[in-house]
Amino acid sequence: MDTLVKTSLFSGICSLVTLPYVVAETIGIQELQFCTFFNxxxxxxxxxxxxxxxxxxxSCCMQEEIDAEFSTMKPIPGASLTCQRYTNYFLCYICAPYQNSFYIRERLTVCxxxxxxxxxxxxxxILKGSVISSLHKNGRDFCRSRSYEVDTVANQKCYMYDPQMKSMAPREQYFRFYSGLLTFIMLLVYVS
Structure with missing residues (x-):
């Protein structure tokens, strides 16, 4: 390969590599984490x-804060083990280090x-004496009835459960993907 082609190829690859970081920064992926639930x-x-x-x-929370927050919660009658797990994970939003992206002005946004x-x-x-499916037609309706805002995970401004990577927010998955992509592309450039 001649120098001009290598330079053009390298510039093109660098543009592709830096684009995710520009996009990431634009949509707030690399923003500072802080605990809006805790001042x-x-x-x-x-x-x-x-x-x-x-x-x-x-973590944004400490054990004594979890104890205080969870002690006010009553068990949900008729809740399956899966329901209990989702509910527990939901309550843990107070610990999420990226809560500044979904807990804004004392309003919780759930994906x-x-x-x-x-x-x-x-x-x-059972909720308020009735089966949940008779009270609400879908998840959006269920969350909104609890006074939570609802948004899609694609907007990266909501609390989301990921059973594969419980502690990882969508933004962190995105960043790790592009970090790996950057390493792979840089290896290709140096091997050429």
Missing amino acids: NRGPKPQPNLRNCTWFGKN EEFCDAWYDACRSA
Whole structure:
């Protein structure tokens, strides 16, 4: 390969590689994490969490705050184990280090996809004396009835449950993907 072709190829690849970082920064992927539920303090390691343990490496909550928050919750009659797990994960939003993207001005925004899965898991449970599926037609309706805002995961401004990577927000998955892509492309350039 002559120098001009290598330079053009390298410039083109660099443009492709930097584009995700520009897009990521534009949509807030690399924004600073802070804990809007707790007066904007910074998240920090909490290795002794007994619940919400997936947030232990970087958490907005402390164990005593989880205890205080969860102690006010009553068990949901008729809730399956899956329903209980979704509900528990939902309550752990107070620990999420990226909560500044979904808890704004004391308003919680939950991903519609999470609402749908949570609703499906809890549809036969009892809420206010009635079966949840008779009270609400879908997950969006269920979450909105609880006074939560609802948005899609694609907008990256909502709380989402990921059973594969419990502690990882969609924005962190996106960033890790492009970090890996950058490494792969740089290896291709150096091998050529």
